[in-house]
Amino acid sequence: MATATRLLYLVAFFAFHLPLTFSEGGASSMESVPDLQKQMYTVLDGYPCVRLLNLSGEIGCANPGRDKVVAPIVRFGNLTQLTRPSAVLLSVDEMEGFFKRHVH
Numbered sequence: 001m002a003t004a005t006r007l008l009y010l011v012a013f014f015a016f017h018l019p020l021t022f023s024e025g026g027a028s029s030m031e032s033v034p035d036l037q038k039q040m041y042t043v044l045d046g047y048p049c050v051r052l053l054n055l056s057g058e059i060g061c062a063n064p065g066r067d068k069v070v071a072p073i074v075r076f077g078n079l080t081q082l083t084r085p086s087a088v089l090l091s092v093d094e095m096e097g098f099f100k101r102h103v104h
Helices: 002-026 033-040 092-102
Strands: 050-054 057-062
Touching: none
Parallel strands: none
Antiparallel strands: 050 057
């Protein structure tokens, strides 16, 4: 009976003490959202490429680097509003109708 009691104490010791040693910093732990993000995402060097389009299709790729690109965003109403070369921002729903009306 004494060995069964000792075995029970030994099991209880490992059951209560092992998880505490792992969570106290023995293994890597996450304590905040930034820690979680560092574990989940990889930082990539480089810059995004923005596809440039015109009526004939893709004309290249622009890379502004780390500088900001500032331009007004105006709601497109009709072709007469475009007095100079412009980028047109369309929702997915409007895209097919836009190309049907304006591509010759």
